[in-house]
Amino acid sequence: MVPSWFQPTPDSLWNRYRDKPRLRIGSLFHLVWTVYVFGDLVFAEKLGPYWIPATAITFPMFLMLYGLSYVRPVREARLYAIAVALMGYATLKFNTSGGACYVIYACAMMGFDGVPKRCFIGIAAVIAGFMATAWLLLSWPFAVMATLSFIALSVGSVNVIYRFNAQRDAELKLSHDEVRRLAAAAERERIGRDLHDLLGHTLSLITLKLELSRRLLDRDAAAARREMEEAEQVAREALAEVRSAVTGIRASGVVAELAAARLLLNTAMIDFIYTSEMPVLPARVDAELALVLREAVTNIHRHAGASCAEVMVAMDTRACTMTVKDNGRGVDGGEGNGICGMRERVRALGGTLVFESSRQKGTVLRIEVPLTPADRLLSHASVGAPVALPLAGPGRMAS
Incomplete structure (x- = not known):
């Protein structure tokens, strides 16, 4: 049975990661660096007379405090960090590497909660205490103190930056979910x-x-x-x-699929250039080309390994054309099921699909669908071919 003191509270870091098992495992993996608590066994020429009792007492205490910082309310993490820092100062005289390791962990724990300014003040205070102890009481060389202080500052800063980036990502996801909910309601x-x-x-x-x-x-x-x-x-x-x-x-239509493609590819850090002024496509062509575009974008996202993709749609009095390009790894083999499915859709419209791909040179899909007299009549007012103008930033539009 786990003591009630070690039962994760609702506002603990452990429960904050309940939907992210990888982060939970990562938090336990960080304990691998405690190997440096025993660094004197390798780096010191001779162990002090009190090295064994000091290590035997402080190491279990550190593990307990580190565990409490995860399972207790996150607002208490600062108190456990202070306790670890004080224990590190006291250990420096008896276990040099162990005390320094505790100080670095204390800086990391300072980043568990609070606004960035407060976190960095706590990290600075821990480092200042370490410098004072090592300089005034132990007469350590300045180079050693500076190196360990830099490591502690770096570890603490990374923790703060990572936490706030994760918070911003969560807020952004909530914003996207709210936008989708409002769009669905509308x-x-x-x-x-x-x-x-x-x-x-x-x-x-x-x-x-x-x-x-x-x-x-x-x-x-x-x-x-x-x-x-x-x-x-x-x-x-x-x-x-x-x-x-x-x-x-x-029927979602090509315009809706372009918007969905932008969201999908930008999320995968793929620059997306697309048509900003879409011609009004005949309904039968619009619905089928939207499905072809969805399959092509899915292939780019899953298999291409591209950093840039482009979609151009144009229409004149004779035909409607759509071109999908990427700069991915390409393929040397035959066409897969996805390409065959797209080709069948285009063939049902009476059109043609040209697939060009080579290893490390990207892939190009060119689709051309001839327009019937009825299509020309319905689309006469919207005929025109868009021109690509590269703009800055991801999800760029070509107007």
Whole structure:
């Protein structure tokens, strides 16, 4: 049974990492550096008479204090750091490497909690205490004190910077989750408004015609039949409009896929250049090219090992073209299942897909889909080919 004092509290570092088992293991792995507590066995010419009892007493105490700093409330970590630092000062005379090791751990523990300014003040105080003890009481050489102080400052600073970077990453993730939640809520509201506008008038009209046909049924059967036929026609038209609206909701489109690709690739530290002014694509082409683009971007993210990717979409009176490039490792072998699937989608549109890839020279996908007369009529007002203008920063747009 673990004593109640060592049971992790809700506000402890251990519970803070409950969803991150790797960080928990990492916190235990840091104890590997305690090997330097026994460094005098290797580096010292002769051990002092009190080295064994000093080490036997302080090392278990250090392990206990270090463990408490993880399982007790994180606001108490500073107190355990101070205790470890004082124990280090007291150990320097009897176990040189062990005392210095305790001081370095104390600086690391100072970074467990608090704002950066407070953490660095605590680290500076621990180092100042070490310098005073080593200089005034033990007469250590300045070079040795400076070296150990620099190591302690570096370890403590890395701990502070790492913790605050992790906090910023967590806050950024929460912000992204909130943006996605708000976007989903806005989309639900939009769909609700669209369906209301689409069905409200239509259903009211059907209701009125059915009421009228019920009243005319006994007096004028022909007029009642005519009203019911009109109500049936209105219902069929409403059903077609609902199907069209649902199809539009399900299809993400190339513009939405470009936004998703930017988020995916930038998260993987891949610079993404894409079209900022998209031509209005025919619906049948837009939906299928979006799926092809999704598969291509997924391949870049998972397999290409690229640092830069680019997507260009253009359309003229003859055809719609999309080019996807990356500077990744490329392939020498045949086409995989992903390329075959993309090729089948493009072929179903009557288009062609050209796949070019070579080892260490990247990959290029060129897709061309011919436009039908109906496509040209619907897209006549939006014809035009975008021009690539590289802009600074990740997720760059080419306008």
